Amino acid sequence: MLEVKNLHKVYDGHGRRVTAVGDLTFTVPEGQFACVVGPSGCGKTTLLRVLAGLLPATSGEVTVRGTPVTAPPPDLAVVFQEYGRSLFPWLRVRANVELPLKAQGMGRAQRRELASEALEAVGLSDVDNAYPWQLSGGMQQRVAIARAIAYQPKVLLMDEPFAAVDAQTRADLEDLVRSVWQRLGVTLLFVTHDIDEAVYLGQRVIVLSASPTTVAEDLAIDLPAERDQLATRSDPRFTELRGQVYARIQQVKRAPAAEGASA
Amino acid sequence: MVAVAARTSRVTGRRFRSVTLGVLGLLGFALVLEVAPRVGIVPIDFAPPTSQILVTLGEQLGQPSFWTALLRTLLTWANGLLIAVVAGTVVGVLLGSLPVLRAATATTVEFLRPIPSVALIPLVIVLYGPTVRSTLVLVVYAAFWQMLIQVVHGVVDVDPVARDTARSFRLGPWGTVRYVIWPSALPYVMTGLRLAAAVALILTITGELVIGSPGLGKEIDNAQQSNAVRIVYALIVVTGILGVLINVLIRQVERRVLAWHPATRAETVEGVGVR
Amino acid sequence: MRFLRRVLLALGLPVVLVAAWWFGSAGSQDFYWPSLSTIVDAFGRTWTWEMFQEQVFPSLWRLLAGYLIAVVVGVALGVLIGTYGSVRALLEPVLEFLRAFPPPVLVPAAILLSGIGDRTKILVIVFGCVWPVLLNTIEGVRGRDEVLSDTCRTYRVTGLLRLRHLVLRAASPQIVTGARQALPLAIILMVISEIMAANEGLGFTVLQFQRGFQIPEMWSGVLLLGLIGIVLSLLFRVAERSLLGWYHGQRAGQREF
Numbered sequence: 110m111l112e113v114k115n116l117h118k119v120y121d122g123h124g125r126r127v128t129a130v131g132d133l134t135f136t137v138p139e140g141q142f143a144c145v146v147g148p149s150g151c152g153k154t155t156l157l158r159v160l161a162g163l164l165p166a167t168s169g170e171v172t173v174r175g176t177p178v179t180a181p182p183p184d185l186a187v188v189f190q191e192y193g194r195s196l197f198p199w200l201r202v203r204a205n206v207e208l209p210l211k212a213q214g215m216g217r218a219q220r221r222e223l224a225s226e227a228l229e230a231v232g233l234s235d236v237d238n239a240y241p242w243q244l245s246g247g248m249q250q251r252v253a254i255a256r257a258i259a260y261q262p263k264v265l266l267m268d269e270p271f272a273a274v275d276a277q278t279r280a281d282l283e284d285l286v287r288s289v290w291q292r293l294g295v296t297l298l299f300v301t302h303d304i305d306e307a308v309y310l311g312q313r314v315i316v317l318s319a320s321p322t323t324v325a326e327d328l329a330i331d332l333p334a335e336r337d338q339l340a341t342r343s344d345p346r347f348t349e350l351r352g353q354v355y356a357r358i359q360q361v362k363r364a365p366a367a368e369g370a371s372a
Numbered sequence: 373m374v375a376v377a378a379r380t381s382r383v384t385g386r387r388f389r390s391v392t393l394g395v396l397g398l399l400g401f402a403l404v405l406e407v408a409p410r411v412g413i414v415p416i417d418f419a420p421p422t423s424q425i426l427v428t429l430g431e432q433l434g435q436p437s438f439w440t441a442l443l444r445t446l447l448t449w450a451n452g453l454l455i456a457v458v459a460g461t462v463v464g465v466l467l468g469s470l471p472v473l474r475a476a477t478a479t480t481v482e483f484l485r486p487i488p489s490v491a492l493i494p495l496v497i498v499l500y501g502p503t504v505r506s507t508l509v510l511v512v513y514a515a516f517w518q519m520l521i522q523v524v525h526g527v528v529d530v531d532p533v534a535r536d537t538a539r540s541f542r543l544g545p546w547g548t549v550r551y552v553i554w555p556s557a558l559p560y561v562m563t564g565l566r567l568a569a570a571v572a573l574i575l576t577i578t579g580e581l582v583i584g585s586p587g588l589g590k591e592i593d594n595a596q597q598s599n600a601v602r603i604v605y606a607l608i609v610v611t612g613i614l615g616v617l618i619n620v621l622i623r624q625v626e627r628r629v630l631a632w633h634p635a636t637r638a639e640t641v642e643g644v645g646v647r
Numbered sequence: 648m649r650f651l652r653r654v655l656l657a658l659g660l661p662v663v664l665v666a667a668w669w670f671g672s673a674g675s676q677d678f679y680w681p682s683l684s685t686i687v688d689a690f691g692r693t694w695t696w697e698m699f700q701e702q703v704f705p706s707l708w709r710l711l712a713g714y715l716i717a718v719v720v721g722v723a724l725g726v727l728i729g730t731y732g733s734v735r736a737l738l739e740p741v742l743e744f745l746r747a748f749p750p751p752v753l754v755p756a757a758i759l760l761s762g763i764g765d766r767t768k769i770l771v772i773v774f775g776c777v778w779p780v781l782l783n784t785i786e787g788v789r790g791r792d793e794v795l796s797d798t799c800r801t802y803r804v805t806g807l808l809r810l811r812h813l814v815l816r817a818a819s820p821q822i823v824t825g826a827r828q829a830l831p832l833a834i835i836l837m838v839i840s841e842i843m844a845a846n847e848g849l850g851f852t853v854l855q856f857q858r859g860f861q862i863p864e865m866w867s868g869v870l871l872l873g874l875i876g877i878v879l880s881l882l883f884r885v886a887e888r889s890l891l892g893w894y895h896g897q898r899a900g901q902r903e904f
């Protein structure tokens with residue numbers, strides 16, 4: 110379970126003060142797939158970094174599975190927005206996936222098994238011996254996901270993971286993330302700036318306003334659990350939900366400051 | 373306005389802190405070197421305390437022979453560097469712009485470059501004796517390669533589009549070098565200059581120490597032979613200050629020359645690495 | 648055809664140069680410029696296995712010992728200083744000052760302090776070679792990609808594992824740059840420490856030949872020193888290629904785009 114209560118974050122340094130997050134409050138129950146949408150620069154990455162314990166909040170409280178976050182919590186994995194840079198260029202794909210397991214003191218055999226499984230799940234069994242920079246962007250992204258899967262987290266945070274891949278790969282990866290979530294039963298917070306993607310993927314969409322950031326809309330996605338790129342996207346309910354989110358975001362853009370209290 | 377003021381003071385505060393720490397570091401360093409011989413951690417006869425070295429340095433500053441030696445060292449350094457820079461640049465531009473020539477000389481360069489310049493010491497002694505000429509050969513040899521390699525890199529690295537543009541405007545070989553190749557190779561040239569300047573100083577002092585050509589190095593050797601320990605250290609300190617001044621000078625030149633350059637080149641594996 | 652051309656380009660000039668030296672100097676009567684055949688002859692006579700054992704290997708051992716100690720010390724201190732901002736602020740000016748010394752001036756001071764034994768010579772090499780390694784390591788540690796640091800924090804990769812897989816590897820291109828700059832310094836310092844603290848070693852021997860006007864032997868010594876320089880730089884390149892394969896591969900890939 111993730112709890113964000115009155116989160117407020119100000120960057121202060123190098124002679125510049127930026128309010129990245131105004132006042133955020135929401136809760137994601139155990140095992141939920143929640144998508145966060147918001148215009149770029151509204152503080153989505155900042156929110157994730159605070160949740161991951163990589164960045165202290167200026168004020169407010171963040172708890173992961175009942176424990177206030179002060180350092181990176183255990184059982185939490187992150188797939189970074191800059192996924193290419195998050196892979197160790199001097200380690201081969203398999204070693205990249207295994208490194209976090211090694212850090213846990215896990216034995217070699219178990220490490221190999223978990224890594225193989227994870228690579229299999231993302232369809233990369235055949236490139237485990239390559240270096241990350243020998244792979245395409247989409248493949249690198251899948252390595253980052255495989256590393257998160259092998260880690261067997263209880264909470265998974267993903268930051269605009271598909272912003273830089275082509276449309277076809279993107280569709281494949283979206284379905285991959287859905288199946289991973291269903292299999293592992295993790296609590297998943299998925300950040301994106303793409304409305305379609307948010308509605309297609311999540312059980313719930315949290316719309317953020319532009320800076321100073323607040324929750325502008327919190328929408329349950331009541332689409333059937335089995336999603337399909339063609340069927341789901343042509344579902345009238347999908348179009349309707351998408352329209353709702355879209356309208357809300359347009360509204361937020363027009364009058365960002367006045368939107369604090371809703372949601 | 374208050375916020376702005378507070379912000380500026382925070383930034384200057386940080387800089388102030390690091391400058392203070394740096395000065396503290398230097399003072400601490402001098403203090404350690406002062407105290408260590410006095411309490412007997414190192415033998416005081418062979419490692420005089422900082423204060424004594426500084427006093428001796430002061431005495432040296434009053435001696436004409438010191439200034440002559442300093443001047444000679446600087447002259448050897450500057451002449452050697454000048455020859456190496458000019459030769460390295462001319463050859464570098466030639467090799468860089470003519471691929472056939474580059475391919476034909478590549479192995480030769482790769483073989484000659486790692487030959488340590490000190491290998492030439494016995495040779496220049498028998499050929500020229502303990503003269504400035506001997507030292508100059510070492511200096512030029514060592515500094516030349518630094519310059520050459522960087523210039524070749526720089527010329528090869530010229531944007532092919534810029535090259536084609538030059539061709540389509542019929543700039544001619546001289547015009548191409550002057551207006552296209554030279555400006556874009558300049559950052560590399562400056563890196564070469566920086567490396568060459570440091571190496572040239574090292575070899576100047578080496579030549580003076582070992583071959584006995586006139587200059588600070590020879591004075592250090594003389595002082596050591598006659599067991600004038602404090603003078604040895606005072607002169608060593610002078611060479612260190614010389615090194616710092618040369619670094620500062622080259623950095624200034626670099627800044628001035630490259631001020632117009634859109635991307636003052638980031639240091640890469642080829643570069644010096646430290647600002 | 649193309650292969651032939653490349654071989655010709657690679658070997659053409661060296662062969663021409665050596666041939667020119669060989670035939671140009673043949674039958675030379677100049678005392679200081681003996682013919683190349685005389686030098687090669689002297690090389691075979693002078694650098695026997697016993698000579699290697701007595702004069703060359705001790706020099707090489709000091710060279711390697713000093714160089715390796717310098718690299719280890721430079722990397723260790725560099726990681727420490729690069730990791731802690733205030734330590735860096737405290738030490739940076741001192742390091743800049745120490746780095747600016749032309750390392751050969753250390754030889755007289757070191758002789759004063761610890762005599763003319765192995766220790767002095769190794770000490771001199773360490774003290775001269777440590778700066779490029781140290782300062783480049785600091786830069787490397789500081790310039791590490793933050794995303795990788797965050798990845799390590801998130802996945803709880805800490806301690807020695809982090810040092811080995813993140814800190815050292817991320818700084819390794821700069822460490823190698825520093826080590827490459829230090830290598831010629833090590834050779835210079837080996838030779839001049841042997842010339843100044845004259846009792847044994849390669850530099851000492853070659854200079855003895857010069858003093859005794861054994862000119863062909865002296866030339867053969869110059870040749871040997873050159874060869875050592877070439878071999879060491881080749882070894883360095885092999886080591887670099889295996890250590891930094893990932894780095895060069897990555898950069899080559901980026902250049903394609």
Ligand SMILES: Nc1ncnc2c1ncn2[C@@H]1O[C@H](COP(=O)(O)OP(=O)(O)O)[C@@H](O)[C@H]1O
Pocket residue numbers: 120121127128129147148149150151152153154155156
């Ligand atoms: N390290 C930082 N220092 C200062 N400002 C930052 C930093 N990181 C992000 N910001 C600023 O905070 C705001 C939110 O950034 P971010 O969380 O990256 O947004 P998003 O991920 O939604 O695009 C932006 O205005 C950005 O410029």
Ligand SMILES: [Mg+2]
Pocket residue numbers: 153154155190268269
């Ligand atoms: Mg972001």
